[in-house]
Amino acid sequence: MNIFYLIRHGQKVAEAGDPGLTEIGKEQAGKTAEFLKDKNISKIYSSTYKRTKETSEIIDTILKIGITFDDRLRERMNWGSIPNQNLEEFLKEWEYSNLHRDFKPKAGHSSLQSGKDAFNVISEISTSLSDSNIVIITHGGVICDLLRNLFLDNELRKLKPDFPEKLDKLIKECSITTLIKDNDKYSLKEIGAVDYLV
Numbered sequence: 001m002n003i004f005y006l007i008r009h010g011q012k013v014a015e016a017g018d019p020g021l022t023e024i025g026k027e028q029a030g031k032t033a034e035f036l037k038d039k040n041i042s043k044i045y046s047s048t049y050k051r052t053k054e055t056s057e058i059i060d061t062i063l064k065i066g067i068t069f070d071d072r073l074r075e076r077m078n079w080g081s082i083p084n085q086n087l088e089e090f091l092k093e094w095e096y097s098n099l100h101r102d103f104k105p106k107a108g109h110s111s112l113q114s115g116k117d118a119f120n121v122i123s124e125i126s127t128s129l130s131d132s133n134i135v136i137i138t139h140g141g142v143i144c145d146l147l148r149n150l151f152l153d154n155e156l157r158k159l160k161p162d163f164p165e166k167l168d169k170l171i172k173e174c175s176i177t178t179l180i181k182d183n184d185k186y187s188l189k190e191i192g193a194v195d196y197l198v
Helices: 023-036 050-063 087-099 111-128 140-150 153-159
Strands: 002-008 041-046 067-069 133-138 176-182 185-193
Touching: 002 111, 002 140, 023 050, 041 050, 041 111, 050 067, 050 133, 111 133, 111 140, 111 176, 140 153, 140 176, 140 185, 153 185
Parallel strands: 002 133, 041 067, 041 133
Antiparallel strands: 002 176, 176 185
16 A cells, blocks of 8 residues: 655745745745654655755655655646746636646646646556655645546545635645555545644
């Protein structure tokens, strides 16, 4: 059996491109590390954006198990990838891609492809590190895309009634979504838990 702790990065600086964490984001990552230290984690995997790198590095200062960076865990769209695109234009395309999961944005991947990429990472990990607890530091969109590929919306609504209508509110910064894989069957313990951050 594998337990995957899917963690969104901490609060980022509000700017386009590849921003790092705010001081609050760094505190969130530290609290997340404290929560994880008794969970018998074998390995940390992380997206390659600065905000996820910084989150994973802070967590690894406590866990001391090493980090593997993987581009397949990057957000499907990133504000700043298209020159001169304002936030409103970015969010409009983002919301459209949430509703039309096979839509490929101008810069990035479709929601379906994002979920497939994350699933491929998890499948490879569970083959090489069976019976392990794994931390994956990624993005809110990636976590939602993966869950929507693995589960029906009505299954997800049992844990989060607003799923998928309010995707932007479901996976908060440094929240943990606990995904369990047991004999090729996936189940969810929780989506977007943040109680340990208080």
